[in-house]
Amino acid sequence: MTKQKIPQIGIRWKLVTYLAVFVSILLLVLWLFQIVFLGDVYRNIKVNEIFTAAEAIKSRIETVNPGGNAMAQLTESISADNQICISVLDDSFRAVGGGTRNTCYSIGAANNCFVHQSSGTLLSDMIRFQFLATVRQSGEVYFRDMSPNTAQTQSHAPDGITFPTTPQNNNPDRETAMLYVEYFEHADNGYYIILNSKVTPVSSTVQTLQYELVIISILFIVAAIIMALVLSYRISAPIIQINKRAHQLATGDYNTVFEGSGYKEIAELRDTLNYAAKELSKVEGFRRELIANVSHDLRTPLTMITGYAEVMRDLPGENTPENVQVIIDEGSRLTTLVNDLLDLSKLQSGTAPLSMTTFSLTECVKTINRRYQKLKENDGYDIDFLYDEDVFVTADYPKLGQVIYNLVNNAISYTGTDKKVTIRQTVTETNGIRTVRISVTDTGMGISRENLEYIWDRYFKENKSHKRAVVGTGLGLSIVKSILQMHHARFGVDTSEDEINHGSTFWFELVCAEAPTETE
16 A cells, blocks of 8 residues: 655745744733733732832831932832832821821822821821731731732731721722832831732733734734745745746756845855756756767777687687787776776775774885886886985875876876876975875876866766777776865875976875884
8 A cells, every 4th residue: 555645735825824823822821911811910010019119118217218209209200100109107106207198190099098097197097006016016018918819818928917997899990909018127116118009900901002013913914824825926936936946947957047036045046056057057068078988998909809800710820829918908998998997986985994004105206117117118108206205104005006096197198299207205304294296297287277166076077079098997086085075185186287397296194104114
């Protein structure tokens, strides 16, 4: 039973969905805080105002003379700012600051708040004196929130303290109050701090907010839908366009040009894909060249082997050592080409680990140079090795020898008519670290500046008209690059297309090592 593929939602509708969910959550939070929790938030604010005002009054008593005008100014300021009725009394129940002065936030509220309920002198009723005395004896703060849903709750109230007041009903439209009473001692004097704050009903406010929020919600939803559609189109349009061009690129159309703008990420994606298309086009061209070049290198020795073998079979007297040697040489060239292809594949896949030893790099170059003795004698090549001292390095001897061998082969294949190749060994010292450089110089036509960065690529050839190398297979520089990267060595090429001083110099550098002792 095949599993059905779940259809994916496009970016446009995902953006619409995300924005719709965000607006819905925003409206829900707005409804909760403006409608459901408005009364609780309002009461918490009033409670905080009362306790903050009490702390401010106690702090003023501790720092200045409470009997002066400073206390009156403070209570008037707090009362006006927070709509709190305030009374500060001494041990004799007299208002601090002289007389029977009390502070109320409005004249109209004077007959309704607890501080001004008495028609005569403040707290003239003996029951009120007993209440304040009970608070003093308890040593705790008396606080009561007489809101409809908390009318029977006492917060921070000592056990046994009650105050005779008119019971509150549960009508949410009825104005309620909060009462704070605390006995406070300072400098051998006692003070009663009495705060009374009205709690205005919020039911009418809630109804107004409900009407406004309905209108706001409708406007927000409509605006969110329009904005989501516009934003989703502007964001998804360039992505959809780039996706269409990417499908064209996947079919092998490397001339595809990606377009798209609007924001930074799209522009960066466009530039990256255009660069990728350009590089893929180059790789495809290099691949075709590789197939053509390898086919040419394979066809030539196979043709010669087949031709000489047929001649030796069909013509009497042609079975000579010279003809057999041609077949052997071409077979060896064919074997070398196949081995180079295998070596390059192993190096680039990381399946050819390094075997590090310390050896004489100078002697290694000498050994390789002696291999070309026959080429020097028969074809007139001039291959010189210039050095000043014997240098040791720690590296993979066979692979580093292959590097030098391939660089010399490359120089022989592309050197000038004078057939001159120069190998140089130079040693430099920086901050106590000795570094050896091996450079191989030919006298050929040089490499164009625009092709320098591609000269190490496995598919690249400076001269597009392929010719059969004098020695080697034409894959040497790719092998050199892979081996030197495994050794973390610096390498490069210096070239000149000048008509007089032309040619190319390929080089690499390694850190010098101490010569091994005889026991090693």
